[in-house]
Amino acid sequence: xxxxxxxxxxxxxxxxxxxxxxxxxxxxxxxxxxxxxxxxxxxxxxxxxxxxxxxxxxxxxxxxxxxxxxxxxxxxxxxxxxxxxxxxxxxxxxxxxxxxxxxxxxxxxxxxxx
Amino acid sequence: xxxxxxxxxxxxxxxxxxxxxxxxxxxxxxxxxxxxxxxxxxxxxxxxxxxxxxxxxxxxxxxxxxxxxxxxxxxxxxxxxxxxxxxxxxxxxxxxxxxxxxxxxxxxxxxx
Numbered sequence: 550x551x552x553x554x555x556x557x558x559x560x561x562x563x564x565x566x567x568x569x570x571x572x573x574x575x576x577x578x579x580x581x582x583x584x585x586x587x588x589x590x591x592x593x594x595x596x597x598x599x600x601x602x603x604x605x606x607x608x609x610x611x612x613x614x615x616x617x618x619x620x621x622x623x624x625x626x627x628x629x630x631x632x633x634x635x636x637x638x639x640x641x642x643x644x645x646x647x648x649x650x651x652x653x654x655x656x657x658x659x660x661x662x663x
Numbered sequence: 664x665x666x667x668x669x670x671x672x673x674x675x676x677x678x679x680x681x682x683x684x685x686x687x688x689x690x691x692x693x694x695x696x697x698x699x700x701x702x703x704x705x706x707x708x709x710x711x712x713x714x715x716x717x718x719x720x721x722x723x724x725x726x727x728x729x730x731x732x733x734x735x736x737x738x739x740x741x742x743x744x745x746x747x748x749x750x751x752x753x754x755x756x757x758x759x760x761x762x763x764x765x766x767x768x769x770x771x772x773x774x775x
Contacts, residue, residue, distance in 0.1 A: 589672070591767040592763075654706040657706050
């Protein structure tokens with residue numbers, strides 16, 4: 550079984566709809582991250598959480614919200630989806646090892662907003 | 664502030680030929696550097712990382728990277744490319760607040 554799973558893997562939605570992307574991990578890591586990937590821009594950080602009670606905005610948090618339901622679960626919500634949120638979304642986890650930590654990525658969720 | 668630049672958007676290489684992907688970073692402190700690979704339809708997989716010590720780092724799948732502080736570079740190399748190496752490659756640097764900044768990526772096409 551994969552250590553970091555994301556559901557759904559693909560999603561098509563309409564402008565204005567609220568949607569949630571879910572991430573679960575079995576690695577026992579405290580830190581979790583949400584990124585979006587756009588062609589030519591690499592990965593950009595949306596939100597991150599260093600433990601269940603800690604939520605922080607990343608570079609591009611506008612239009613998104615998150616919920617850390619448990620150590621193993623970190624959900625990303627688009628309150629009112631818009632077409633420029635069409636992207637590939639990745640969840641990642643890492644352990645508290647200092648700046649040398651390695652992030653482990655899920656398989657991604659491909660989102661299309663019409 | 665720091666940034667990561669991957670100058671090559673797309674590289675095409677023949678199977679069996681050598682491959683080098685360039686990565687330049689700007690960061691005031693000692694950098695922690697990573698290379699990730701993303702195969703089509705897959706998530707990102709860590710190839711290798713540099714924290715300190717030997718500036719030539721060995722990774723998985725036959726890849727290596729060399730940290731050159733004087734050139735602010737961390738280039739990725741493979742002596743002989745296989746068709747399965749066709750993927751997108753990302754260089755990243757860890758900041759001292761433990762967040763990663765990624766380059767824009769380099770897509771590698773392998774021709775027979």
